[in-house]
Amino acid sequence: MPATLPTALDHQRLIAQLQQGQDGALKALYDAFAGVTYRVCLRMLASPEDAEEVLQDAFLRLEAQAGRYDPARGTVQTFVLTIAHHLCLERLRARRARPQARDGALGDPAFDLPASAPRHDPLNQALIESALSALNASDRQLLEDMFFGGFTHAELTVRTGLPLGTVKSRLRRALLKLRERMQP
Template sequence: MSGPPVPTEETHHLIVQLQLGHDGALKALYDQFSGVTFRVCVRMLTSTEDAEEVLQDTFLRLEAQASKYDPMRGTVQTFVLTIAHHLCLERLRTRRSRPQGQPGAFDDAAFDLLARPSSRDPLDQALVEDALRSLPDTDRKLLEDMFFGGYTHAELTARTGLPLGTVKSRLRRALLKLRERTLP
């Protein structure tokens, strides 16, 4: 689904082209980020069908919101994954309000986001795995529940019994530690 990582300058150029309405820019961004975006969606939604729909919606929304991209706030990949994350959360919240069985859903224990897809860079894989292992178990669990389970801070507070401020502090500390360990 995706090729080797594209340098940030090139992806920035692609988002600018998308903002200007150039043909091919959306396809190039899709080719670059669809693989990682799909893996995040599957991990969050546990349904390949839902993940495929959210993947498509992500790139439609990217096209509509390209003008909102700010390179000072993050990379193009972060922008794309943020859109996908929000769409997954919307879908998860809809599911909670209308519970239903998910045919073909993966058993969470059997499905591992960090499973090595053939197009994934082994060095990136090792960095992410190492960074996650370096977190305390409680912090790692909070991150997984928030990003992949779709839980809000308030819901995490209710699930863990921790005060809201503690949940927010642990999540921020964990994210900073991940950033520190995975960014060059």
């Protein structure tokens, strides 16, 4: 009989156990979310070393901030990915403050990895790809630049030549459209 996959309720139990300091809870959460978290970090940072460091830092921060998890605001996976995303943004902004030579660039095919859903959920991956493909190309590019490139709204206005209000409204519209398409 095949093993059953952990559910969102199982993940919420694990975060509650982590909040109580129970042994094994952090490891179980790491096992559940390390793969997708690493892929998001690698997509954003384009450096395996940086992605691994942020992955470790994200789970250390998860342990410290487990008490801030609110199931009304999203799943445990969303909470973990948000922590990792913020750490990646910090690293990207630090890079811009002190530029460094890099072997690869975000446009390099070797680093253009999709931030896919966990391997055990191909249906979720298809849903994400479908939702993203429903966006018009310019809105999708803005969203990818903001999320994966770590660009602020102000930086996006400079990159695109669009007014700040237009950038913000297009991003909001794209996020709302994604949310609408992702609803079960």
